[in-house]
Amino acid sequence: MIDLWFLVIAFLWTGYFVLEGFDFGVGMLAPFVGGDDDEQRQSLQTIGPVWDGNEVWLITAVGAMFAAFPAWYSGLLSSFYLPVVLVLAGLIVRGVGLEWRGKVANPAWCDLGIVVGSALPAFLWGAIFADLLLDGALPALLGGAFTLALSLLHGAVFLALRTEGRVRRRARVAALATGAAALPLAVVALSTLASVSGAATVPALAAMAALAAAAALIWRRREGWAFTATAAGIALTSAAVFLRLKEAPLPGLTLAEAASAPYTLTMLTWIGLITLPFVLAYQAWTYWVFRKRVALPR
């Protein structure tokens, strides 16, 4: 039961990184791939209907940690206090920026909020998990740089997949450029992780392969496959991280010590079994409804 709930939480975090990864990337890239205000709005429109739902993956992941592994939840958040504060501040200004952008007189403040508020969590989640796994300022910096570049790449590929016209062309260039930064960072970060954990080696290597494939695919303008590859790269990176965390979710803490009692875990399992299929179904339906590429109004 403990293993099952660890798997659920790893799944929720992975879903969060994959989904909000491109939200963050699009948020950071929108002012740069959009030549004018309309094109910028075109870019943000690609994540408009979905970013809030994607963010709930984080809320659910953290809520599930609270319920299933209280000591892990409280230990993680209180020991990474200031980075978490900055993540929250980022999510606040980003969310408000996105919702308010079309309603204010001067959207420059909202743009600043969206860019900074996307960059902060994209960097900090990598830094937090790298520091947790490898303990040190240098790994944290490297991990942060890696997830930042990864979000940019993922977001650029998503933009190329979901837009038409000039934004699509610029997004492809952005994807190639960020891919060139993300690949070396991926090699260093993931091989460092693999060097300390045997369990993480296979997914880490697979993640590198997926990201290399993504770069090749975007070069060949296979946007759908490239997006699949960046999503796989993020999912595999997350899998490597959680395989390592399974051994020790926090220094000096085992999963069994952190876990809630069997009764609670059983109840949570039923709730998850009943609700998750619906959640996945209607979120997937949202993506289906908005599957058309976003074009500029004529």
Place this chain on the structure above:
Amino acid sequence: MDALDLARWQFGVTTVYHFLFVPLTIGLGVFVAGLQTAWHRTGKEHYLRLTKFFGKLFLINFAMGVVTGIVQEFQFGMNWSEYSTFVGDVFGAPLAMEALLAFFMESTFLGLWIFGWDRLPKRVHLACIWAAAIGSNLSAYFILAANAWMKHPVGYEVVDGRARMTDLWAVLTNSTALAQVPHVIGAAFIVAGGFVLAVSCWWLLRTRDGMWRGAARAALVMTAVAGLVVAGSGDLSGKLAYEQQPMKLASAEGLERDTAGAGFTLVPGIEIPKVLSFLSTGDLDATVQGTEDIQRRLEERFGPGDYRPDQSVVFWSYRVMLAFGLSTVGLSVLGLWLTRRRRPMPRLLARLFVLALPLPLLAVIAGWLLSEVGRQPWTVAGELLTAASVSPGVSLTEVALSLTLFTLLYGGLAVAEAVLLVRHVRKGPEEPAPAEVPAERLEPSLMY
């Protein structure tokens, strides 16, 4: 001043701030859904204009409710790690359920609603706003079930210094929660009603457009009905507090000694005899416990310590809640009477409704202060003291930094939201689109 004090301030500031936006989300969501339903049923243009107008105000506010809510979920672990480790087994379950059952629904369907105007069949689009509004209301239920457990813990046992859930159903049907849910949701509808009323009356004072009278009437009905619900559930909460939280009840009344046939203190010095006993139990002569006597009994049970919450905060917040809440509801009943059978809204009354906008908000803030300051010195009544709940590893500097950052950020955003709301209220609803262009032919609009 130590980390504990600052952590408490931070919780107070971020929670009260969060709850400035939440009631509007809860109540206005349903109101907008109602407007869209009216449009769907009647096809009358002005319902659509009102839907889009209040929908925009709703969205400006919604963003703030969401982003400040994330802070709440993280804060338990950040500042209150001892509390979180102690209660997670029980308290975490409703939080996880809130995310799975309510937040996903609310956010996903709201996204579909915002961007789906010209993508979805009309009925499906209407269903989306209802799903989002139901999600908001469901989230209130789950978080209140968690909150009620802190004041009246049920369905658990303590094993090895940690609470363990023994009965999820008992946690979800806690009598305290069942009384609190209609009270809080009703209050949210009063806040939303007061908001719609103020906006509509502002327009009524400037135009002759009949749709504003209709909107004001709808808001009046909503506020008056919600007022009944809040009064009834508030009475029930008081009776439960008599049994479950006697210290809070006594502090709210400033009653120091156990008293038979206790009177209700309107303000210090003016007391209505026997009313407190009657309100608490239904019996004019029942004995109500007083703070000093409860303090003595708690010391016998839990050892030396001060088990009284801050007396003046609890006493006055109760009166502010009652005064502002009741006056809002009273005004709306008066408004319903004066506008009966197609009578126009008197201008003086319309002005009054605009000015009364902050009253229900102040009432809900006072209500939360009563509820949570009144729970002190416990985080979990009878089980865990607030002083023992705080994160041991988090320094004063860290809490001070985050408190400063959140306060500055929140202050700035509050001003921005107010400016934005005022601007969009002044702008008013958009003129109806020319009828000859069928909706399907319109280019998808860029919403952001």
